[in-house]
Structure formats: C-alpha cells, structure tokens
Amino acid sequence: MNVEPKNTKKLNAKAKANNARENKIAREWLSFSQTEAYKDLMLYGHSTSEMLTTYAKEMVMPSPVADGEQLVIDGEKSLSLLQNARGCDIILSYVEQYVDSATSK
Helix, strand or coil: CCCCCCCHHHHHHHHHHHHHHHHHHHHHHHHHCCCHHHHHHHHHHHHHHHHHHHHHHHHHCCCCCCCCCCCCCCHHHHHHHHHHHHHHHHHHHHHHHHHHHHHCC
C-alpha cells in the first residue's frame, strides 16, 4: 500500500521555503563570523561555559578539609551552574553549525 501525503505540493513548497531560510541564516552567520564581534562572542561563550563548569566541579569536589571540619556540598547550586554552562554550549553549537554549513557550501 502506497501512502502519499495529500498536499505534496504544499509540503514541497514549505520544505523549499524552509531550506531557503536556513541557507540565508547560514550565510548571515558566515558573514558575521568574519567580524571581531563574532570572535568576542564565541570567546565569551566558551570561557563562560568553562568557568561555570569548573566552578560547579569545585563545589562538588572541594579542596581537602581540615580534620573535624564538615564538608558542605551545595548540589542544587552546582547543578544550576552546569545547566547554565550547557546553555552556553547549546548556543555556541547552534552558531558554529550555521557557520560550518555555510562554509561547506
């Protein structure tokens, strides 16, 4: 049994429009990637992600404690820092993916 969508022409037109939109966005990011602002944005994103991850690790694996001192780990704050770092990584990946796709065309 061959099942075809009812609106093949409409679906093809939407796919073509979406592809054109994606290509336009990729070219815009590629153009922006040549600027100092882009380089600063990427540096900021990478360093912020690294800083948040490092700080979260230090909260979970703190320096040795003195004898008798109680070790307090704030798991909620550490998780929040890791979530923020992941957010930075998602944004960086989004931008890098567009620049890479435009570069390869």
